[in-house]
Amino acid sequence: MFSLWPFVNTVILSLTDAQILRGGRFVGLENYGRALDDPDFWTATVNSVVYLAVVVPCLVLLPLALAVLVQRKVPGIGFFRSAFYTPVIASAVVVGLIWQWVLRSDGLVNTVFEKLHLISGPVPFLTDSTMLLVSAMIVTIWKGLGYYMVFYLAALGNVPASLYEAAALDGAGAVRRFRSITIPSVKPMMLLVGTLSAISALRVFTEIYILGGESGGPGGGARTLPFLIRQVGLGFAGETGYAAAVSILLFLLTLAFSLLGHRLSKGDEQ
Secondary structure, eight states: OOSHHHHHHHHHHTTBOOBTTBOOOBOTTHHHHHHHTOHHHHHHHHHHHHHHHHHHHHHHHHHHHHHHHHTSOOTTHHHHHHHHHHHHHSOHHHHHHHHHHHHSTTSHHHHHHHHTTSOSSOOOTTTSHHHHHHHHHHHHHHHHHHHHHHHHHHHHTTSOHHHHHHHHHTTOOHHHHIIIIIHHHHHHHHHHHHHHHHHHHHTOOHHHHHHHTTTTSGGGTTOOHHHHHHHHHSSTTOOHHHHHHHHHHHHHHHHHHHHHHHHHHHHHHO
16 A cells, blocks of 8 residues: 555656646656656756766675774773764754754854864855765765664674684785675675665665755756656646656666665575
């Protein structure tokens, strides 16, 4: 009722010219052809893919490094584990508002840079499309570090300590042990984290909306596919048929990356 029917209904809507305040007539694949000819769709698609290409490697590698650091049993390490996880439990809207205050023209970062005479004018973190997209990526990475760190902590807990002890006796340093023992042991988890973070990156909306406003940055240059779907599908003139078609295209893109992750995982097991 809550999963299958909405999906089927979205597919049906994508084949019509339905709008918010009126039903639609069947138009076949017209909405899909319109999307493929729409510059806004391609801008949003490129932004989503670039977002994925930047965010996913960071969320695969950085949480692993954090997990290795906080796995050590030293006094006070529990505080750092909690500190790294705190952004995860914070609301995405609250996190976005905090970073908006930090990155705006008169915000914390620009003020500090100006006081240190590192810049002559405010850096356009939120008023330039490229900088806005990069700023949203930073927020996504910052919020996801603690979440995926927990995944890696679970995987690292299953690695026998005897492997590290034997490697140390053989003269392997910390870097060699990390490359030869840690990475091969957590590789399946790395593939899982990569798949999950890729799906999340393709669905990103809140960061762009909070930092860039309803337009998605200057001229809508930082819009992602979920942002475009909301923009064309809402309002009194909302084109729900076209928005549904873009939703299906986003689903196919997400499915492609999910299948790629599954295939890599299968290949690793073999």
